[in-house]
Amino acid sequence: MRLAHRLIVGAVAAALLVPVAASGESARSLQKEFPKLDVARSVVDLRELQLGGVPRDGIPAILAPDYLPVRELTGLGDDEPVIFLSGSCGAFAFPYRILIWHEIVHHDQCGLPVAVTYCPLCNTSMVFDRRVDGAVLSFGTSGRVRHSDLVMYDHQTETLWQQFTGEAIVGSQVGKALTVVPARIESWRHFREEFPDGRVLVPPSWGRSAYGRTPYEGYDSAPAPFLYQGRMPRGIDPMARVVRVGARAWSLVWLRKNSPVETSDGLRVEWREGQNSALDRAVIARGKDIGNVRVTRGGADVAYSVDFAFAYRAFYPEGELVK
Numbered sequence: 001m002r003l004a005h006r007l008i009v010g011a012v013a014a015a016l017l018v019p020v021a022a023s024g025e026s027a028r029s030l031q032k033e034f035p036k037l038d039v040a041r042s043v044v045d046l047r048e049l050q051l052g053g054v055p056r057d058g059i060p061a062i063l064a065p066d067y068l069p070v071r072e073l074t075g076l077g078d079d080e081p082v083i084f085l086s087g088s089c090g091a092f093a094f095p096y097r098i099l100i101w102h103e104i105v106h107h108d109q110c111g112l113p114v115a116v117t118y119c120p121l122c123n124t125s126m127v128f129d130r131r132v133d134g135a136v137l138s139f140g141t142s143g144r145v146r147h148s149d150l151v152m153y154d155h156q157t158e159t160l161w162q163q164f165t166g167e168a169i170v171g172s173q174v175g176k177a178l179t180v181v182p183a184r185i186e187s188w189r190h191f192r193e194e195f196p197d198g199r200v201l202v203p204p205s206w207g208r209s210a211y212g213r214t215p216y217e218g219y220d221s222a223p224a225p226f227l228y229q230g231r232m233p234r235g236i237d238p239m240a241r242v243v244r245v246g247a248r249a250w251s252l253v254w255l256r257k258n259s260p261v262e263t264s265d266g267l268r269v270e271w272r273e274g275q276n277s278a279l280d281r282a283v284i285a286r287g288k289d290i291g292n293v294r295v296t297r298g299g300a301d302v303a304y305s306v307d308f309a310f311a312y313r314a315f316y317p318e319g320e321l322v323k
Contacts, residue, residue: 024046024047024048024049024050025046025047025049025050025051025144026046027039027046030046033056033143034142034153034158034160035158036157036158037153037157037158037159037160037170037171038157038159038170038171038172039170039171041170041171041172041174042169042170042171042174043167043168043169043174043175044146044169044170046170048146048147049145049146049151049160049170050144050145050146050148050227050229051143051144052143052144052145052227053143054141054143055143056140056141056142056143056153057140057141057143058141058143059101059102059103059141059143060102060140060141061102061103061104061105061106061139061140061141062098062102062104062106062204063106063138064106064204065105065106065107065204066201066202066204066205067092067199067202068199068200068202069198069199069200070093070191070192070195070196070197070198070199070200071196073200073202075212076095076097076188076200076285077188077276077284077285078187078188078189078274079187079188079189079274079275079276079285079289080095080096080097080187080188080275080276080278080284080285081095081096081185081187081188081275081276081277081278081284082094082096082185082186082187082188082191082200083096083099083116083118083127083183083184083185084183084184084186084195084198085107085109085114085116085127085181085183086195086198087109087110088110089109089110089111090195090197091191091194091195091197091198091199092107092109092198092199092200092201093188093191093195093198093199093200094107094200094201095188095200095201096118096278096284097211097212097213097214097278097284098201098202098203098207098211099117099118099125100118100120100214100215100216100278101207101209101210101211101215102204102207102209103117103119103120103141103150104116104117104140104141104152105117106130106138106139109181112129112181113130113131113136114128114129114130115127115128115130115139115152115178116183117150117152117163119149119150119164120214120216120219120278120279121145121148121149121150121219121225121226121227121228122147122148122149122150122164122225122307122308122311123241123279123306123307123308123311124149124150124163124305124306124307124311125183125305125306126163126164126166126180126303127180127181127182127183127303128166128178128179128180128181129178129179129180130178131179132173132176132178133176135156137154137155137156138154138155138156139152139153139154139155139161140152140153140155141153142160144160145227146162146169147164147228147230147311147315148226148227148310148311148314149162149163149164149311149314149315150163150164151163151169153171154173157171157173158171159171159172159173159174161173161178162315164307164311165177165315166178166179180303181303182300182301182302182303183301183303184294184301185275185292185293185304185305185306186275186292186294187274187275187276189274190274190292212284212285213282213283213284214278214279214280214281214282214283214284214287216278217279217280217282218279218280219239219279220239220277220279220280220288221239221280222239224239225238225239225308225310225311228310228314230310230314231313231314232310232313233309233310233312233313233321235323236251236321236323237309238309238310239309239310240252240253240308240309241290241306241307241308241309242306242307242308242309242321242323243255243269243293243295243304243305243306244304244305244306244307244316245267245269245295245302245303245304247316247318247319247320248319248320248321249307249312249316249319249320249321249322250269250321250322250323251309251321251322251323252271252290252291252293252306253323254322254323255269255271255293256271256291259271259272265297266297266298267295267296267297267302268297269293269295269304270293270294270295270296271291271292271293272291272292273289273291273292274289274291275289275290275291275292276288276290277289277290290306293306309321
């Protein structure tokens, strides 16, 4: 079965993978689906918004998460990826086997309301502070992508937000950006060993997805990204992974050979083996090893993401990429 067919068959709840060029968005269609959205305020061409095949909330965010203590969790592969936060209230891990089906999870980290997000099409994981101008926002999936990246919307104003950058792109919140919260993306084994008293997100009681399996089997090796109509990056495979900090990035292949990397402004970027890709084999725990990345400054975690090269170049066309 061809890759595109496998993706569609396995992705009823993740229908963003329709492998045909989607038509651009219109103000009328947006207004119909998001009646509170101020479509007159936009910093992007609405035609860049691609319909992903599902309506708003067709990929359901988790707004009221449930957790289990590390010692009680079973069934998670040692090298399966998790994104996690730690602080005075403890450490919380969010397995990709759940994020890949829901893309947005709301969480309270030591009194800080955050959104833990993952866009499989760009492989982009970001954690955002949900407070904007003193108000706490909640988010859902809009059913749209831009440059193949998840476009979120907030329930309060129905403003559209770009997950890759955290910026408001259409609506009353245009001109504002969500604050990125530092988090680490490592294997379940590393989290479990460092935080034996931590807690782990479990599937919602209403969830009906095939947790532990990926609907994006083979996407790592796809010849080109889905729902992307921009220019491909030069000198690097568009589906190669890059480690991004702000507008700077390092290819994962280069980092593996040169780790650890220390920059003139104090960043330390490290790679070590032992993390499955969530976008390779049907069962995530059997995915190829892409390794773990950690970025710190003075020993403290720094916000970063591990993205596909095409997405990095789409959002940072002039960014510095070491490859």
